[in-house]
Amino acid sequence: MLGCLVEKQLTTPQQYPLTLNALTMATNQATNRDPVVTLDDDAVLAAVDELRSHHLVRVVLPSHGRSVKRYRHVLDEVYGLDAPRYSLLAALLLRGPQTVGELRARTERMVDFPSVTDVQEQLTVLAEHSEGLARLLPRRPGQKEDRWQQVVAASWIPDAGSVGGDEGARPQIKGTDEDGAEGGGGTCARGSKAEPGSSIGTALVSTSEQQAELEALRSGLASLRDEVAALREDLDALRHGLGG
Numbered sequence: 044m045l046g047c048l049v050e051k052q053l054t055t056p057q058q059y060p061l062t063l064n065a066l067t068m069a070t071n072q073a074t075n076r077d078p079v080v081t082l083d084d085d086a087v088l089a090a091v092d093e094l095r096s097h098h099l100v101r102v103v104l105p106s107h108g109r110s111v112k113r114y115r116h117v118l119d120e121v122y123g124l125d126a127p128r129y130s131l132l133a134a135l136l137l138r139g140p141q142t143v144g145e146l147r148a149r150t151e152r153m154v155d156f157p158s159v160t161d162v163q164e165q166l167t168v169l170a171e172h173s174e175g176l177a178r179l180l181p182r183r184p185g186q187k188e189d190r191w192q193q194v195v196a197a198s199w200i201p202d203a204g205s206v207g208g209d210e211g212a213r214p215q216i217k218g219t220d221e222d223g224a225e226g227g228g229g230t231c232a233r234g235s236k237a238e239p240g241s242s243i244g245t246a247l248v249s250t251s252e253q254q255a256e257l258e259a260l261r262s263g264l265a266s267l268r269d270e271v272a273a274l275r276e277d278l279d280a281l282r283h284g285l286g287g
Contacts, residue, residue, distance in 0.1 A: 044070060044090045045099060045196065046136030048116040049129050053153035060103045060113035063088060075149065077138045099195075122174060128165050130154040132176060135193035140180055142188040166191050 047069040052059045061069065067087045073079050082090075091114055094100040099121060103113040118129040130153040134146050141149070147162045156162045169177035180190045 044087065045094055045116055045118075046133040048100065048114065049118065049133035050075070050137065050153060052116070053126060053130055053133075060115035062111050062113050063091075066091070066114060075137060122172065122176065127154045127156065127161075128169055131162070131165055131169065132193050132195060135177065135191065136196065140190040140192040142190050144188070146191065169193075 044066065047066060048059075048061060051061055051065070051069055058065060063084055067082065067084050070087055071079075071081050091100055095102070099117060100114055101117055103115055105111060116129075118124050118132065122129075124132070130150045131146055133153065134149045135141065138145075138149060143159045143162045143166065146166075147156050147159050150156065150162075156165075166177055166179075170179065176193065176195055178192050178194050180192050182189060
């Protein structure tokens, strides 16, 4: 939900902040999502309420001829981020761990990064942020490029030496002690953790880990194919040399 709000703010500002119906449609769209999901309004509203409890989303009350509530993210206020930085967070939220090149291509409609070096610099800023908003993942066997993962709403993937670590670890959604609704009330301690079984946290953890494993398997398979092809060429050359 958080990634969807950022994406729509930057790509369709005339429709932002989003109504519940618009946010549901954005969540369920088939493009630029991995995985593609189908959620109803109740599920989306539950996720929004959770984000509000961590003060990352606010309600915009009806005004100026509007008749329904709308929702907006407050990543700029909470973490002091500008559009390039929270666009990268949005891409990581929407599609899981990605390389610098993939992030540049997938944020093209939101922000124009002149080069992959610019993307790398912004990711480094996110990683060095006081809240630690992004993390460079350790390479897995068969992977040729580094990948980055957001850690705003997902648990950390174990380091290379600790694969198969604490599978029961719960994600922490980083929040602030600011009000969760414009014109509303309520406070919450900074950095409160997501409740066990939370829909947004559990889904993001499962998705990111499964995607990482799938990409590692694909890379490993590609490497094996290359090795088999090289062995076949060596064998053919040997047979030819022996007159076979």
